Amino acid sequence: MSTSTPTDHPTNPLREGLSARPTPQPCNVVIFGASGDLTFRKLIPALYNLGADGDLPTAFNVIGFARREKTDEGFRKELEEQARKYSRQGINDELWASFVSRIYYHASTFENLEGYKALAAKLDALDASSGTKGNRLFYLSVAPSEFPVILQKLADVGLNTAKDGAWARVIVEKPFGKDLPSAQALNKVVNDVFSEKETYRIDHYLGKETAQNIMVLRFTNAIIEPLWNSRYIDHVQISGAEPLGVEQRGPYYETSGALRDMIQNHLLQLLTLVAMEPPVELTADAIRDEKVKVFKSLRPMSPEEVARDVVRGQYAAGAIGGKDVIAYRAEDRVNPESMTETYAALKIHIDTWRWAGVPFYVRFGKRLAKGATEIAIQFKNVPTVLFSRDVEIGPNVLVIRIQPDEGISLRIQAKRPGTALDIQPVKMDFAYGTSFGKASPEAYERLLLDAMAGDATLFARRDEVENAWAFIDRIENAWHHSDTPPPLAFYPAGSWGPKEADDLLERDGRAWRRM
Numbered sequence: 001m002s003t004s005t006p007t008d009h010p011t012n013p014l015r016e017g018l019s020a021r022p023t024p025q026p027c028n029v030v031i032f033g034a035s036g037d038l039t040f041r042k043l044i045p046a047l048y049n050l051g052a053d054g055d056l057p058t059a060f061n062v063i064g065f066a067r068r069e070k071t072d073e074g075f076r077k078e079l080e081e082q083a084r085k086y087s088r089q090g091i092n093d094e095l096w097a098s099f100v101s102r103i104y105y106h107a108s109t110f111e112n113l114e115g116y117k118a119l120a121a122k123l124d125a126l127d128a129s130s131g132t133k134g135n136r137l138f139y140l141s142v143a144p145s146e147f148p149v150i151l152q153k154l155a156d157v158g159l160n161t162a163k164d165g166a167w168a169r170v171i172v173e174k175p176f177g178k179d180l181p182s183a184q185a186l187n188k189v190v191n192d193v194f195s196e197k198e199t200y201r202i203d204h205y206l207g208k209e210t211a212q213n214i215m216v217l218r219f220t221n222a223i224i225e226p227l228w229n230s231r232y233i234d235h236v237q238i239s240g241a242e243p244l245g246v247e248q249r250g251p252y253y254e255t256s257g258a259l260r261d262m263i264q265n266h267l268l269q270l271l272t273l274v275a276m277e278p279p280v281e282l283t284a285d286a287i288r289d290e291k292v293k294v295f296k297s298l299r300p301m302s303p304e305e306v307a308r309d310v311v312r313g314q315y316a317a318g319a320i321g322g323k324d325v326i327a328y329r330a331e332d333r334v335n336p337e338s339m340t341e342t343y344a345a346l347k348i349h350i351d352t353w354r355w356a357g358v359p360f361y362v363r364f365g366k367r368l369a370k371g372a373t374e375i376a377i378q379f380k381n382v383p384t385v386l387f388s389r390d391v392e393i394g395p396n397v398l399v400i401r402i403q404p405d406e407g408i409s410l411r412i413q414a415k416r417p418g419t420a421l422d423i424q425p426v427k428m429d430f431a432y433g434t435s436f437g438k439a440s441p442e443a444y445e446r447l448l449l450d451a452m453a454g455d456a457t458l459f460a461r462r463d464e465v466e467n468a469w470a471f472i473d474r475i476e477n478a479w480h481h482s483d484t485p486p487p488l489a490f491y492p493a494g495s496w497g498p499k500e501a502d503d504l505l506e507r508d509g510r511a512w513r514r515m
Contacts, residue, residue, distance in 0.1 A: 034064025
């Protein structure tokens with residue numbers, strides 16, 4: 001008679017899900033908009049690094065689809081120049097030569113049906129010569145306005161329909177709409193051509209190693225899991241900061257702003273990972289079902305609550321890194337009287353049993369003092385009756401660093417050496433780079449690998465996107481369509497945001513964590 005422990009039980013879904021390495025299947029990857037920065041800076045370096053690590057399928061090709069006329073060799077030389085700048089592990093000449101030999105260029109406008117017919121013929125030829133078995137992954141690295149024509153042309157030549165035993169999938173980049181109606185319309189456009197099962201909406205924050213580790217941290221540690229609720233947690237802070245301004249993206253940012261550009265997708269996705277209930281299994285839909293429940297539990301805000309619990313700000317002139325920088329309103333192609341927010345801070349309530357009474361403070365800003373993204377879980381204070389009133393005891397804080405230095409730290413209280421009772425906070429710190437002896441893979445590496453393997457866990461599902469927009473739209477409507485919209489606050493570039501954001505927490509007896 002044999003015995004087993006929970007850690008080696010063959011039906012343990014947590015163990016099975018985490019131990020299963022994504023297995024990409026033979027395929028051809030078609031990148032629409034292949035002459036853009038995303039291809040050169042992220043996608044090709046990510047695919048090369050996967051190949052260097054031995055994670056790409058043996059049968060694999062990339063076809064870049066763009067308007068400009070180029071030869072395969074010309075395209076490959078351009079890619080190599082940029083890959084040497086952006087590959088996280090440099091370029092090995094021998095590995096690069098093997099990798100780049102499988103990259104091809106296809107010149108066509110997005111509107112030209114003949115270009116898609118020629119693409120179909122090229123894919124069939126590659127299937128026959130390299131054994132990619134009819135599997136196709138279409139990456140729309142283009143503006144959403146280009147989606148309808150590309151998708152329709154793919155459908156017109158039958159590329160959206162896989163042959164028997166094969167698959168056809170599409171990856172779409174953000175933004176997934178600019179509000180709920182546009183997101184619904186965009187989703188309909190995509191799902192009219194590709195089923196939801198074959199649609200992968202990419203959010204690169206979910207591909208970051210520490211974001212993936214949130215569930216492991218929560219559900220595999222007995223000293224953490226029982227404390228993850230309103231009985232022990234005082235509040236949660238989710239913060240994103242960038243020192244950069246809008247650069248050359250003035251026209252885009254004027255129609256977007258910080259709330260739509262960063263909070264609606266990236267930071268709210270992190271919030272769902274922190275707040276979700278344990279899924280019944282580690283499958284894509286089981287996990288995303290729990291995330292959707294969080295979105296549906298976000299307490300809707302009235303205009304009065306928006307005025308009270310949301311701060312919108314815009315950077316003025318200032319200095320970053322010792323260099324003077326201009327105000328947002330002075331940026332290229334920005335309205336000199338613009339009311340677009342480059343900073344937003346929200347106090348969010350999640351109406352579930354687990355989080356009743358626990359506020360989630362979410363903020364993002366451009367032109368802040370440094371670049372970082374983190375989640376801070378602040379626990380409630382313990383009773384201090386054992387100690388003198390003169391002894392200050394701070395709270396325990398668990399910090400999950402998403403970027404740039406991925407890791408997790410825990411602040412606890414300890415007695416400082418000496419004869420006096422001097423209690424000070426100390427930090428227990430875990431960093432991926434030092435603990436595991438190697439750098440974390442880039443987010444796009446994991447996401448591309450998962451898409452080739454058919455694992456949609458780290459991609460946003462349609463109902464996630466639409467429920468997030470339903471929450472954000474109430475705030476946008478209060479800002480732009482109410483009779484008494486809240487004022488726009490200003491903050492100097494290089495600071496940590498407007499004073500009004502500090503006031504948002506101070507009135508609750510709390511303060512933002514300095515990142």
